[in-house]
């Protein structure tokens with residue numbers, strides 16, 4: 406059976422015959438033998454394969470191996486006499502599975518910029534840094550399911566195609582069954598999805614609420630879409646969101662869940678991906694380890710929006726966007742609050758009612774809502790959530806004010822007509838979490854196939 410390289414390196418049994426497969430990272434020749442470093446993506450470390458000139462294909466093939474070639478190697482694990490690795494594989498046979506012409510293969514041993522690698526979406530995950538990102542992303546995804554499943558949350562598969570624009574920000578991509586000629590003929594999108602106007606979901610929250618009101622504690626984790634034309638290092642047109650929704654919960658409960666979850670996920674990655682995190686600390690984000698320890702160990706500081714605005718006004722800083730009560734916080738404000746003002750992760754609560762969506766519960770002052778955003782160093786907003794408006798009369802009033810069609814959202818109002826309960830939830834931007842944990846600067850480098858304005862990748 407073919408063994409994974411991480412397993413062979415972690416639990417080497419000396420003189421045992423093993424068979425591994427992988428892609429060549431480098432080849433170095435010495436007198437009478439060659440050292441071939443191979444990697445199969447199972448871990449950051451390469452396996453050093455020692456090939457002696459006695460092998461039948463030594464001159465014809467081994468001496469022609471270059472970065473990117475794929476090989477299958479059979480041999481024995483032996484202690485390595487040289488520095489740099491504890492063990493190595495002494496090859497008995499090396500089968501070249503696929504060549505990669507060094508004159509045209511775009512990846513070389515040297516470090517490539519992340520920007521250059523974005524032009525190679527089909528090859529970039531063969532590099533050390535992007536390979537590590539993929540492992541961290543997978544570990545985080547699994548840890549998210551573990552976190553919720555261990556606490557008895559029900560996973561709900563919410564739809565991708567929907568008629569509800571949850572955030573009401575007009576950022577829903579339209580899904581249409583119209584033919585291109587019909588589009589030009591002055592048709593509108595109002596009834597073009599089998600008789601209705603539909604789009605790609607911006608959030609699974611509204612459907613998750615349906616399940617919270619039948620199964621109490623639920624979560625959804627899937628792709629979401631935003632047709633916003635923002636070209637930043639934190640925005641994508643397609644991103645993954647984790648959205649728990651909990652009945653019999655208020656704003657304080659949901660803040661506690663968000664904080665516990667982030668700490669659980671950071672702990673899980675520090676345990677499972679320690680080797681990858683060392684690479685990020687060394688080559689991508691110096692100081693990352695300290696930031697992760699802070700995220701894991703320091704309590705998140707709670708501030709109301711009003712307190713946050715006061716702190717920003719008193720900061721003496723000049724921001725590109727001036728702050729005043731009533732305006733939304735920008736990334737620069739969010740980063741000031743956690744990086745300079747409290748020097749810890751921050752949860753800002755009770756935002757002005759007019760800058761938040763219709764479903765958030767109106768506070769007693771009728772000026773603010775029971776909203777919460779979790780802000781972290783280096784990123785800004787990682788999580789957005791709220792307690793939901795459970796009072797039929799208040800919700801109806803707010804939906805009318807937001808210009809929503811009450812008939813279309815009849816089902817949502819029914820949840821308040823029949824057995825309404827206080828409930829709350831949040832959405833965590835999965836790519837922002839991966840950025841936070843790896844220190845990767847650009848969100849395009851933490852998702853396999855980024856969709857952003859003006860890019861058409863594979």
Ligand code: 4AD
Pocket residue numbers: 571572607608609610631633639640641642644646648649786787788789790791830831832833834835836837
């Ligand atoms: O704050 P948002 O818009 O909240 C919601 O969608 C709620 N319905 C969630 C809920 O309560 N169930 O988005 C939630 C999070 C943000 O905090 C951010 O981390 C991420 O999703 N996010 C994006 N990530 C990447 N690209 C974008 N364009 C994003 N927009 C939001």
Ligand code: MG
Pocket residue numbers: 786788789
């Ligand atoms: Mg938000």
